[in-house]
Amino acid sequence: MRVHFIAIGGSAMHNLAIALHLKGFNVSGSDDEIFEPSKSRLSKHGLLPRNEGWHPELITPDLDAIILGMHARKNNPELLKAQELGLKIFSYPEYLYEQTRDKKRVVIGGSHGKTTTTAMVMHVLKKLGRDFDYMVGAQLEGFDTMVKLTKEAPVAVFEGDEYLSSPIDLTPKFHWYKPHVAMLTGIAWDHMNVFPTWENYTSQFTTFANSINPDGSLIYYDGDEELRKIAARFQTEPKTIAYDTIEHENTNGQTIIKWQGKRYPMEIFGDHNLQNLNGARLVCNELNISDDDFLTAMQSFKGAAKRLQLLEKRDNCNIYLDFAHSPSKLKATVSAMKRQFKNRRLIAVMELHTFSSLNKAFLPQYKRSMVEADIPIVFFNPEVLKHKKLPELDKEDIASAFDQTGLQVITRSNELVEWLKQQSYDNTNLLIMTSGNFSGLDIKQLAKELI
Template structure:
């Protein structure tokens, strides 16, 4: 098979390119800019384009498939040439389905927790030496790539993202996968630039539930009213399986899961992680994995990158990094830290970085989301608003939106780092929440310096 990637440098795209190369496909690709780590990883596998840019002459009629990334535009010259030649053009989620349509597909979606839960399922299957294909939205310890596709595996585990598939395919990615086993962690409005209303956003999850194959399973968090409605509406066609927080205790900062008289100390903590774990347990149960085997395997799970990731610690201070940027993620992560370390002061620092989080109309969704922190700071860079072509917001507007009068709002990265370094971290934890890096801060180095 000869496959060409338009915008090969994307996070998911370059991983899919590597996976197909490892499967024996002849892979080529192009992009007008490729950053690390994509650049080094493509080069390692001999897939890095000789030069950046778009070259329609590389598109020929003997290509079996074109895979189009979101970074490309509708008027991309290679895309136009492929359309002119009548070549088959796929988005990457569409091609993932194409490669796994003869396998048992598991799809884990939801507005929050889907990467972590997918990582949990993958970790357990690997620990139990079960073969499987996968696609996950983060680089995980123990896995060389974010995508794996084989001929032999009979199971495929996919993280189900609701964002759009490609510039010419406005289907949410998770609508493509047609799962046998689906899991939804919760619905909290996100991607305001694509789904402008709450009702429009919810409808994408309804369509996803409709895509589950007949007599398939939907595992859903029963603390979410919208998911309960979905499960009820579709229960005549599929098996609806609810879950909530798995029974656990907090033993001096460590979560201990209690199951049928046995105790399983875990590396992860927090209600949302304990909920995700219970959902992952039910997914694995549907795959034939016994509960005690699941919990034993989970004891060595340390979490996905940037999902309550421990950056540094000493005897009385721990510094964690989390990808949290949406209101629901922000609140769940802040609450988890405070619940787990009740006797420590919590300093929480959050960056407004995504399109939705920097949108003036969306800001009120953050009301009271950081109230559990003893000290709360929100940072944003006004230049990012200009780059995203969004109307300016002011620190006062951010302060009002979060509904906390003692909130610190900062717009200068150097001043933020200076403030962080001046704090007393005795018997305190620092929680850093961002989908960026505070305008170029090396967060791992900063955490090490603080400790």
């Protein structure tokens, strides 16, 4: 098979390119800019384009498939050439489905927690020696790539993202996968630029549920009213299974799962993580994995990158990094930190970076989302607003929307670093939350310096 990637440098795209290369495909690709770590990883496998830019001459009739990334535009010259030649053009989620048509597909979706939950299922399967294909939205410890596709594996585990598939395919990615086992972690309005209303956003999850194989199963968080409504639509097929927070206790800062008379100490913590764990347990049950095997394997699970990731620690201070950026994620992550370390002060720093979070109409969704932090800090860079072509925001807009006593708003990364370096971290935890990098900060290096 000869496959060409338009915008091969993307996070998901370059991982799929490597996966197909390892499967034996003849892979080529183009991009106008490729950053690390994509650049080094493509180079390692001999897939890095010789020259940056778009090269229509690479698009020839003997290509079996074109895979189009979101970074490309509708007028991309390679795309136009492929359309002119009548070549088959796939988005990457569509191609994942094509490669796993004959496998049992597990898809984990939801506005928050889907990466972590997918990582949990993958960790357990690997620990138990199961063979499986996968696609996950973060680099995980113990896995070389974020995508794996083989001929032999009987099961494929996918993280189900609700964002759009490609510039010419406006289907939410998870609508492509047609799962046999589906899990939904919860619904909280996100991607306002694509789904402008709550109703429009929630309808994508209804469509996803309707795409489950009739003899399949829908596992859903029972604490989410919208998910309960979706599940109630199904009388017999697919079967529906509700879950909540698994029974546990917190002993000296460690979470211990209590299950059927046994105790399982865990490295993860927080109600949201423990809800995800319970959902992952039910997913694994559907793959014929017992509760004891699941919980035993989970004891060595440390979490996915940027999901309450412990960067540095000393006797009375931990520094964590988390992907949280939407209101619901922010509130859940701050709450988890405060409850796990009840006797420590919490400094919580978050960056407004996404289109939704920097939209003045969306900002009120953040009201009191950091209320459990002792010192809440919000960072945003006005230059990002210009880049996203959004109206200007000022510090007062942010402070008013968050509606929280003591909230500080900072707009320059050097000012943020100076402020953090001036703080005392005795009996204090620092929680850093962002889907970006605070305008170019080396967050891991900063954590080392602060400790």
